[in-house]
Amino acid sequence: MGRAEGRTAGDLLPKFRISTKVGYFPGRDGVxxxxxxxxLHAAVEQAVKDLRREPxxxxxxxxxxSLRAAPHGRDVLAQACSTLHDAAGKGLCGTWGVASWGPSALQNLIDPTGPRPSVLMVRAGLLVGIGTLDATDALIKAWDLGDDAVWGMSPFGGSASAPVWARIDPRVFLRDTSRLSRVQAAFLAAHHLPRVASVAVGTDDPAHLGELIEALTGEVEERAIREYRRRLRDHCAISAPEAPR
Known part of the structure; x- marks a missing residue:
């Protein structure tokens, strides 16, 4: 959230819990x-100005x-986390977190003695690979995060109307396979791949949003989720090329 939302929502913003992201900046080639x-600190300050309140x-x-090319990635990540931790301590935001599309790159860079995020947000759902799921579990353990501190995003891999959702039936992961639609079943399963407390979705289609909220009344078959993860791991092992001798 930023300047446009601050202008549009106006006096409504105090009625919502607001989250925003920092780390991308205008550059010569776009961002x-x-x-x-x-x-990072300046970006948090700017967010406060744009929103006209602390996020x-x-x-x-x-x-x-940034960390892929950083020679001292562990130190760089620790400094970035400390910056947001300090910003929260100064009252520029309520708390801070880490949102990662590729958590595999982070799992060996965590300093367990440094500031710990309040929330970790990662990709979730049936289209997430076992490498990402395992890396997420490693981050959760390294930061000692509870279930309510992990959020999911992109549960449909970009679009709930993508052809893949017509080819597969995610209702096999539900205890009651007749009551919910395929889209609802995929959304519900996303809360368990990995296990997350919340899943972020777009809000531009009220009907779609209502359908997803209704899905939360369903129940996932945990045994089916465990079997799915096992098969993902087996498939990954079969597909991986043999290491050179």
Missing amino acids: EHSLDPAR DLVFLHNPEH
Whole structure:
């Protein structure tokens, strides 16, 4: 959320819990990612000005983009986390978190003695690979996060109307396979791949949003989820090329 939302929502913003992201900045070629502490702190301050209030939650957005080329990635990530932790301590935001599209790049860079995010947001759902699921579990363990501190995003891999959802029937993951639609079943399953407390979705289609909210009354068959993850891992092992000798 930013300047446009602050102008549009106006006096309604105090009625909502607001989250935003920092880490992307205007660059010569459009946008660039940076974990520079001064830029991150300035971005949080700018978010307060744009929203005309302190955001409840500020995410460090896709830090893996900067860390891939960083020679001291562990230190860089720790400094970025400390910057947001300090911003929260100064009252510039309620709390802070990490949103990562590729958590595999982060799992060996966590400093367990440093500041710990309040929320970790990652991709969730049936289209997420086992590598990402395992990396998410590793981050949850490294940061010692509870179930309510993990959020999911992109449960449909970009679109609920993509052809893949006509080819598969996610209702096999439900205890009652007759009551919910395929889209609802996919959304419900996303809460368990990985296990997350909330899943972020678009709000531009009220009917679609209502359908997803209704899906939360369903129940997932945990045994089917465990079997699915096992098969993902087996498939990954079969598909992986043999290591050179």
